[in-house]
Amino acid sequence: MHAWLCENPVGVDALTWKALPTPAPGPGEVLVEIAAASLNFPDLLIVQNKYQFKPPLPFVPGSEFAGIVRAVGPDVTQLQVGQPIACLTGTGGFATHTLAPAERCIPLPPGFDLTDAAAFIMTYATSHHALLDRGALRAGETVLVLGAAGGVGTAAIQIAKHAGARVIAAASSAAKCALAQRIGADATLDYSVHTASGSFRDELKRLTDGRGPDVIYDPVGGELAEPALRSIAWRGRYLVIGFAAGPIPSLPLNLPLLKGASIVGVFWGEFARREPQANAAMLRTLAQGYLQGHYRPVIDAVLPMTELPQAYARMAARQVMGKLVLRNDTH
C-alpha cells in the first residue's frame, strides 16, 4: 500500500508519499481499499499541529474516505469483504488502504457513488445537525450562510432549501456567489464588495426587508461575525460552526439580549459520540436525501491521490468551491 505520511507536523510540505506494508485487521477492525477521500478543513489544521485532535506520530492524514472492505478482523460480523463503505475516522484516508474501526464504517446503499460518499458525511452531518437540531430551522424562515461556497456551506444551502427555508448565501467572490445560486440559494451577498466595515449590514437588511436573518450559519468567524449577529432577526439563532478565517471572534453579550436571540454552539463530532442513536438516525435521513436527489455534494475537482499537496494548497488559498476529492486510480 501507499500513504501520505506525516512524521513531523510542520505543514503540508513535510508529508511524504510512502510505500508501507499492508496491515491485517485486528479485533474490531477492517481493512479498507480506499477509492476516494475528500479534503475537510481539519485535514489542513492537523498536519500543522493546529487541530484540537493531535494524533500520535507518525500518522496518515485524511479524515473522510470511501472504499471497499477487503478483510475483516476476527470478531467483525456486521461488515463483509467486498462491501462498499464510507468512513470518518479522523486520520488514515490519504492512502490506498487503511485499517478502520468496523463501528465507524457506514455500509453504503446501492446507488451511492463512492466519490460522492467520500465527500458527504462530514459536511452534510454537520450542516443537518446545525440547522435542524441545534438551530431548529423552520420552513419559511430565512437563513444566512457565510462561507457559502465551501464544503459545509454548500451542504448547508441544500439542507436549508430542502427544509423549506429561504437562503441568503454570502461568500468572498462573484464566482462563489454564482455557484451558491446554482445550487439553490435565493439571494447572494458578495462580502468582497459588501465588507464588514461597509455595506454588509445594509445589504443584509435590504435582502430581508429589514427583518434580518432568522438563522445565521457561520463556519468562517473573523470580522463578519459581529456585523452578522447585529443584523439577526428577533428570536434568531446564530450557529457557531467554525473559524476558517482564523481569529475566534468575541461577541458583545448585549446583542443576543437585544434581539431575544441565541448563540448556539455546534460540534457534530461530539454529538455523534454522545448521542450515537440520534446521529445514526440523522445519517439514515441524509442517505435517503442523497438517493432521492435532494442532497448532492458539490465536487470542485477530483484529483489523483498523489496530488494531495496541490489540493491542500487550493484549500489554503480559498480557491475551493464545494469539495476536493482525491481518488486512487485503481477504481
Ligand SMILES: NC(=O)c1ccc[n+]([C@@H]2O[C@H](COP(=O)([O-])OP(=O)(O)OC[C@H]3O[C@@H](n4cnc5c(N)ncnc54)[C@H](OP(=O)(O)O)[C@@H]3O)[C@@H](O)[C@H]2O)c1
Ligand atoms: N462544528 C463542527 O462540528 C464542524 C464540522 C465540520 C467543519 N467545521 C468547521 O467549519 C469550517 C469550514 O470547513 P469546510 O471543510 O467547509 O472548509 P472549506 O470548504 O475550506 O470552507 C471554508 C470557507 O471559509 C471561508 N474562509 C474565510 N477565510 C478563510 C481563510 N483564511 N482560509 C480558508 N477559508 C476561509 C472560505 O469562503 P470565502 O472565501 O467565501 O470566505 C471557504 O470557502 C472549518 O472551520 C471547520 O473546522 C466545524
